[in-house]
Amino acid sequence: MKKELPATLRFVLLEDNANDAELIQLELARNGVQVDWTHVASKQAFLDALRDDAKPPDLILADYTLPGFDGLAALKLVLEWRPDVPFIFVSGSLGEERAIEALKSGATDYVLKDRLQRLPAVVNRALTEARERRERRQAEVALEEQRLLLGTLIDSLPEIVYAVDTQSRLTVVNRALLDTLRKKREAVIGRRLSEVWPEETIVEIETQAESIFRTGRTLTDQERAWITPDGAVRWFTFTQVPLRDHNTVVGLVCTVREITNQKALEQEILEISNREQRRLGSDLHDGLGQELTGLSLLLKGLEMQLAREAQQYSSQVTKISDLLAHAIQSTRSLARGLAPVNLERGGLPEALKHLAVRCTDLYSLECSFTSGAQKLPELEEGAATHLYRIAQEATTNAARYARATTVAIDLRATGRKLQLSxxxxxxxLSAGLAQGRPGMGLKIMEYRARMLGGTISFEEPGQGTRIVLSAPLHLLRRAKESSGKDKLRRVI
Known part of the structure; x- marks a missing residue:
């Protein structure tokens, strides 16, 4: 008892018999309980002791029968003024029925006066239970305060934050998500996110969540695009972190950060670069290329005149003409490389066909291009350029580093996805990287895939390498004007 209880306890003893009061005090003192006693025998004195905030009682002992004042009335006062303080009846006239009534009324316990040896154990148990209740209540209050604090912090974040259980049902949502969904909290709690956010991207995120529950791995910064009902494109990064209870995954905490402005800035920077490349290609083709072509025509005329008047110079002029023809071809190739995709002349498929031919000629290997039966929609020029550059990087790697003899480029639409392989x-790929081959090209391909809102995989199916890019078609199409609406925001 000395280890569990404070050094000195404050007890209120309601007892009209002085001898009984002394016996009670002696019994507790004999068992090592240090008590600061307040002995009262009337209702008013008892009430004053209860109201004394300077010396609040730790426990109350009360007789059941007193002149003009009984124990049940005292118990009601305690429940009103000190509901957390243990109340023990110590009586010689307490029968079984009264004892049951007293316990139902809120008494902690009772001890008969002819069995006072039980009193220390009963007191200790009552104080221990009271302390545990008090600590539990304090913990609950602290937990509620923490919950309110965390709830306020989460609601104040600009990022979307939510948590789901193992059935992917929402258990926590913050204000940013509710504002995005334009729904109230009670309308989403307990439901799957895909039920309240019916978007293909969300279905993919929930599918990935199933693998997280199996593996326990965190998925971070996965970029996804969402087309709003008014046709605008919003970009988000998703992070999913397992919520564990003793190493068992019991849910996920997910954050969604909008990066639409960041993507727009990145796209604008890339578009500036693409525009500059197209301008340089146009200048090369229409400027230097045309001037070289004109010079070639003049040289042809000179060659014909020299063939008639000074044949000894014809061979030298022919060499100059050949060099000039080669320079014209190089200029055209350079111009085409700066602007490889021309939407007015066949678009991406035509550009990939030319890439296959050029790869065959340049690297002396067999490079082919195929496309699916489904007609491709008109692609946005920036998106088509990203796809072309990925194919260009992959074919170059295959020829230079993988020592390939055949390369197959395939472009097709499968459902609502565009797939380039x-x-x-x-x-x-592994053997090439093991030999110290540069890996920057792979990172650039991954970056371009993210800019398209898609994914790219690097596979090794037994022999060779297979690179597969998959991206949503609705993010790659050319933006068109519709009545009453502005142009859709460019995504790629």
Whole structure:
């Protein structure tokens, strides 16, 4: 008892018999309980002791029968003024029925006066239970305060934050998500996110969540695009972190950060670069290329005149003419490389066909291009350029580093996805990287895939390498004007 109880306890003893009061005090003192006693025998004195905030009682002992004042009336006062303080009846006239009535009324316990040896144990148990209740209540208050604090902090974040259970049902949502969904909290709690946010991207995120529950791995900064009902495109990064209870995943905490402005800035920077490349390509083709072509025509005339008047110079002029023809071809190739995709002349498929031919000629290997039966929609020029550059990087790697002899480029629409694959029969990606080959090209391809709102995988199906890019078609199409609406915001 000394280890569990404070050094000195404050007890209020309601007892009209002085001898009984002394016996009670002696019994507790004999068992090592240090008590600061307040002995009262009337209702008013008892009430004053209860109201004394300077010396609040730790426990109350009361007789059941007193002149003009009984124990049940005292118990009602305690429940009103000190509901957390244990109340023990110590009486010689308390029968079984009264004892049951007293306990139902809120008494902690009772001890008969002819069995006072039980009193220390009963007191100790009552004080221990009271302390545990008090600590539990304090913990609940602290927990509620923490919950309110965390709820306020989460609601104040600009990022979307939510939590789901193992059935992907929402258990926590913040204000940013509710504002995005334009729904009230009670309308989303307990439901799957895909039920209240019916978007293909959300279904994909929930599918990934199933793998997180199995593996326990965190998925961070996955970029996804969402088309709003008014046709605007909003970009988000998703992070999903397992919520564990003793190493068991019991849910996920997810954050969604909008990066629409960041993506727009990145796109604008890339578009500036693309515009500058197209301008340089146009200047090369229409400026230097045309001037070289004109010079070639003049040289042809000179060659014909020299063939008649000074044949000894004809061979030299022919060499100059050949060099000039090669310079014209190089200029055209350079111009085409700066602006590889021309939407007015076949678009991406035509550009990939030319890439296959050029790869065959340049690297002396067999490079082919195929496309699916489904007609491709008109792609936005920036998106088409990203796709072309990915194919260009992949074919270059296959020829230079993988020592491939065949390369197959395939472009097709599958449902609502556009798929670009480049397969070769070389030594494989892992072998190439193991030989210290540069890996910057892979990172650039991954970056371009993210800019398209898609995913890219690098596979090694037994022999060679297969690179597969998959992106949503609705993010790649050319923006068109519709009546009553502004142009859709460019995504790629």
């Amino acid at each position: 480049i397969a070769d029969n070389g030594i494989g």
